[in-house]
Amino acid sequence: MTQATYDVLGVGNAIVDILAQADEAFLDKHGMAKGGMTLVDEDQAHAIYAAMGAGVEASGGSAGNTIAGVASFGGKAAFIGRVKDDEFGKIFAHDLRSLGVAFDTPAAKDGPATARCLVLVTSDAQRTMNTHLGACVELTEEDIDPALVAAAQITYLEGYLFDPPRAKEAFRKAARLAREAGRKVALTLSDSFCVHRYHDEFLELISDHVDILFANEAEIEALYPGASLAEAAAQLAAQVEIAAITRSEKGSLLLRGSERAEVAAQPIAKLVDTTGAGDLYAAGVLFGLTRGKELAECGRLGSIAAAEVISHYGARPEVSLAGLV
């Protein structure tokens, strides 16, 4: 196997976030499941935007955030995802490329606009997301370049890719190619509602194709209903090489076979917005793994990155993570 050109290749929905504060009554009125990600169509997105408060726009997307984090740590990273050739698409591409990320998926010339996620942040810093997938539905198998997958130590896939039907095929192709090339496949379950939507497929995928799995407690619970955390962790550890389970302020648990690392959350001055916490945690762990770090150190890097991103609005680091470490 040749030396990898990239540490991590991310494949995900290419999204620009619009973040605004909201109160619980707003979530209730619009029937939003707090803490979750709901898919909305264009009309719903317009209606929610018209009703929500003044916002801030920032590149997002789960795997996109993780890849930005890997690059901010100093890792060599690439990304595959579909934007349209519009203002938001230019922003998304700029924000990755400016970090040195290779991002060459061609922007769609027509069709739906670049995806946007309307993120409502409540006073408890929890984020509730409404995603209009827009141009993401145009991502297909054709966009998965075998040479690029083979050139990355780890191919990182977001569960959310199962939502746009053709992107799911792109996802499967990327996972298969990475395995064939002798590389690692990492997956984030993304969201408990997403796990419910694709429960059986996710279970199968995990046992057949995934080396490194990221999940939070709600996602684990959705995957193995009724199992205790210890039981679910044991099941996961038997199926993947490395499992990283995030537990919000309780830190995280990393498992590799019989090896086990419990990592504390990093203290923060002020919790502002949890958007991107899991994505940035994954960035730290993945970067650590590509550098051959011990599990506990990988978890610590994840905690540092997550702590940075929840201290301000938006899902990407405001400061160099390499500088923080």
Next chain:
Amino acid sequence: MTQATYDVLGVGNAIVDILAQADEAFLDKHGMAKGGMTLVDEDQAHAIYAAMGAGVEASGGSAGNTIAGVASFGGKAAFIGRVKDDEFGKIFAHDLRSLGVAFDTPAAKDGPATARCLVLVTSDAQRTMNTHLGACVELTEEDIDPALVAAAQITYLEGYLFDPPRAKEAFRKAARLAREAGRKVALTLSDSFCVHRYHDEFLELISDHVDILFANEAEIEALYPGASLAEAAAQLAAQVEIAAITRSEKGSLLLRGSERAEVAAQPIAKLVDTTGAGDLYAAGVLFGLTRGKELAECGRLGSIAAAEVISHYGARPEVSLAGLV
């Protein structure tokens, strides 16, 4: 004179900010005057954007920020400014309207894109701005609705409006109409480079049309070269009804005839980004004046608003200013 429908009407360049961190070397390489606002054409804007780091987008514009602040304090506000009917234009309009601001200037259907300001934030939290005026050049006298000006207690004008030639005429018309309607005219000098560009016109304007003037020390120095702060303050106090001079961490000085209020800056936990500091100070002072507050209390409201906005990225408050007070 009838009861005013609005507390403050702002007239200004309608701009979306793209904020990113940069180091001093970046400013030097691109020949940027640190702390200033430089006008750039479309090609320059593209070149700077391509070179700058990952950003965050947020509605801006000096008077736009002030008006957002007035609304956040609970004031009734309106805004006149020109966007294009594009993604950034929709963002700018949404962010004002979601605060209850009346913003009815029609978006341009064609011509240049909505204005953007590329804001480079250095590690000392200073901001250096590069503005592509875009659709702002389409603001004309026609956009100044006499009934709207007459309906506002205070018409607030930004000095930056002198840059787009036809907007300058709109500025003059708004000032004239406000005076004719027996209302107050407020002006911010905006930027010391802007004062240099329009020095004589600004001096004339101040003596003939301005009731309330906002300026920082650099702008005062540009207006009255060689004068001490005390001398300049005395000159201003003789020409306008109220002068508010901001002095960064040294607080501010408010003058009304022989009355004088020195106001301390509000302590902040962490200085992140000074973008919008002066704009939000003006919001607090203007809101206080419309509520008949004492000068010192007006200054205190200004300091609270400025402190909020410099504690995070972006030029508009993240929390309700009414809630803070």
